[in-house]
Amino acid sequence: MELKLYIKMNEKLFLRDPELTGLGKKIIQHSILLIHKNGFESFTFKKLAEEINSTEAGIYRYFENKHKLLMYITSWYWSWLEYRVIVHTLNVKDPAEKLKMVVRLLATTVQDDISTSHVNESILHQIIIAEGSKAYLTKHVTEDNKDHFFGPYKDLCAKIGDILLECNPTYKYPKSLSSTIVEMAHFQNFFMNNLPALTDFGKEKDESKVVDYLEELVFAAIQ
Amino acid sequence: MELKLYIKMNEKLFLRDPELTGLGKKIIQHSILLIHKNGFESFTFKKLAEEINSTEAGIYRYFENKHKLLMYITSWYWSWLEYRVIVHTLNVKDPAEKLKMVVRLLATTVQDDISTSHVNESILHQIIIAEGSKAYLTKHVTEDNKDHFFGPYKDLCAKIGDILLECNPTYKYPKSLSSTIVEMAHFQNFFMNNLPALTDFGKEKDESKVVDYLEELVFAAIQ
DNA sequence: ATTTAAATGATAGTATTACTATCTCATAAA
DNA sequence: TTTATGAGATAGTAATACTATCATTTAAAT
Numbered sequence: 038m039e040l041k042l043y044i045k046m047n048e049k050l051f052l053r054d055p056e057l058t059g060l061g062k063k064i065i066q067h068s069i070l071l072i073h074k075n076g077f078e079s080f081t082f083k084k085l086a087e088e089i090n091s092t093e094a095g096i097y098r099y100f101e102n103k104h105k106l107l108m109y110i111t112s113w114y115w116s117w118l119e120y121r122v123i124v125h126t127l128n129v130k131d132p133a134e135k136l137k138m139v140v141r142l143l144a145t146t147v148q149d150d151i152s153t154s155h156v157n158e159s160i161l162h163q164i165i166i167a168e169g170s171k172a173y174l175t176k177h178v179t180e181d182n183k184d185h186f187f188g189p190y191k192d193l194c195a196k197i198g199d200i201l202l203e204c205n206p207t208y209k210y211p212k213s214l215s216s217t218i219v220e221m222a223h224f225q226n227f228f229m230n231n232l233p234a235l236t237d238f239g240k241e242k243d244e245s246k247v248v249d250y251l252e253e254l255v256f257a258a259i260q
Numbered sequence: 261m262e263l264k265l266y267i268k269m270n271e272k273l274f275l276r277d278p279e280l281t282g283l284g285k286k287i288i289q290h291s292i293l294l295i296h297k298n299g300f301e302s303f304t305f306k307k308l309a310e311e312i313n314s315t316e317a318g319i320y321r322y323f324e325n326k327h328k329l330l331m332y333i334t335s336w337y338w339s340w341l342e343y344r345v346i347v348h349t350l351n352v353k354d355p356a357e358k359l360k361m362v363v364r365l366l367a368t369t370v371q372d373d374i375s376t377s378h379v380n381e382s383i384l385h386q387i388i389i390a391e392g393s394k395a396y397l398t399k400h401v402t403e404d405n406k407d408h409f410f411g412p413y414k415d416l417c418a419k420i421g422d423i424l425l426e427c428n429p430t431y432k433y434p435k436s437l438s439s440t441i442v443e444m445a446h447f448q449n450f451f452m453n454n455l456p457a458l459t460d461f462g463k464e465k466d467e468s469k470v471v472d473y474l475e476e477l478v479f480a481a482i483q
Numbered sequence: 484a485t486t487t488a489a490a491t492g493a494t495a496g497t498a499t500t501a502c503t504a505t506c507t508c509a510t511a512a513a
Numbered sequence: 514t515t516t517a518t519g520a521g522a523t524a525g526t527a528a529t530a531c532t533a534t535c536a537t538t539t540a541a542a543t
């Protein structure tokens with residue numbers, strides 16, 4: 038039996054659905070690889086076109102600009118992560134156990150998911166760490182938010198907020214603590230690998246230390 | 261008596277010291293205003309030159325590119341903030357009180373500091389919130405780090421880490437908790453104003469709520 | 484199997500960005 | 514008064530971020 042995971046994306050993010058065509062899938066696949074390789078700033082549609090033996094104009098048929106493409110792949114990631122959270126907490130009754138699972142899913146490098154052939158989730162995870170916040174750190178964040186481009190991110194945070202409230206229904210800051218651990222799962226990883234003086238695990242460079250730190254932090258906060 | 265605050269900057273950040281000339285000061289002053297107005301992505305030396313009735317080439321004599329300029333002004337901010345932390349904790353004996361002061365200094369909008377005529381610290385604070393992390397979220401962060409461009413940021417975090425250890429010498433994650441509260445002081449503010457669903461203070465949009473949240477978080481963590 | 488539509492390729496062109504170079508003029512320190 | 518330094522003016526180039534058009538291939542519908 039072969040299962041295929043299809044994540045329905047906000048249609049305003051693209052001009053033509055990249056999931057539905059060969060070129061579209063190649064755009065997603067190789068934009069992830071290219072952004073990971075050279076960073077989002079030096080990523081251009083021209084370079085991407087050369088990489089996949091297509092043309093710049095061809096890519097512009099799918100995405101208005103590279104920022105929309107970044108929002109597309111980050112949105113995809115958050116949706117996929119929420120899906121993983123749901124799957125992995127389905128049979129877990131204890132809310133504290135759920136929370137531990139969430140922290141692990143957030144802060145641990147993922148394996149490449151076979152049910153999505155053209156997306157390398159492990160590399161995508163690296164992109165989210167280094168480029169993810171650039172999706173919303175813009176002057177047009179308000180309009181983008183009105184178009185619901187950050188829906189998947191907010192949904193994930195809401196879900197984690199609910200788990201926090203399951204653990205302690207009187208906790209005052211479930212949403213802020215959610216966004217804190219989501220962001221820090223990525224930032225502490227980035228710091229660990231690039232600015233180690235900003236963390237306590239620069240020597241080992243072991244992401245399980247990030248998990249330990251976040252777990253301790255979140256349980257202390259809600260207790 | 262008139263006091264002037266001069267912050268010594270890493271000399272590799274600029275080609276010519278902007279603090280020493282009239283044009284240099286105008287570059288700093290108006291780049292802050294322009295980045296705040298239009299965002300860092302759409303900020304160009306051409307536009308800045310028009311703003312100050314100078315030329316593009318003139319600005320390139322001071323800064324290699326706009327990213328160096330961003331690192332310059334963010335570095336300046338972190339240095340200035342560390343200076344403020346030192347001043348405001350000088351006569352405070354209780355480490356817990358020091359910590360509260362730090363959180364307040366991090367998360368509260370600053371008043372424009374009269375001792376630095378050409379820098380509007382209040383607007384600079386807004387820039388740090390929206391653009392600050394772009395200074396290090398690059399592919400060249402490692403080389404930039406070798407050039408000590410993030411020294412002031414790391415110094416500030418180290419200082420906060422020391423205060424955390426004063427409060428609880430056995431706490432295991434002083435550096436990570438420092439970078440967490442520094443980043444969250446800004447991100448929670450950004451979320452509150454732009455993506456309120458990610459916080460618990462979107463309704464009030466009151467930055468003292470961010471202070472309350474961070475205080476509770478940090479004291480829970482080190483207890 | 485044939486028609487028709489949709490997707491892609493090929494090519495061209497424009498405005499803006501991100502620089503570098505050079506030459507002159509103003510100014511202020513030596 | 515010399516002389517360095519700062520700043521204005523102008524020009525030019527390669528890359529980026531697009532838009533437009535037309536031909537061709539591929540896939541879907543009849």
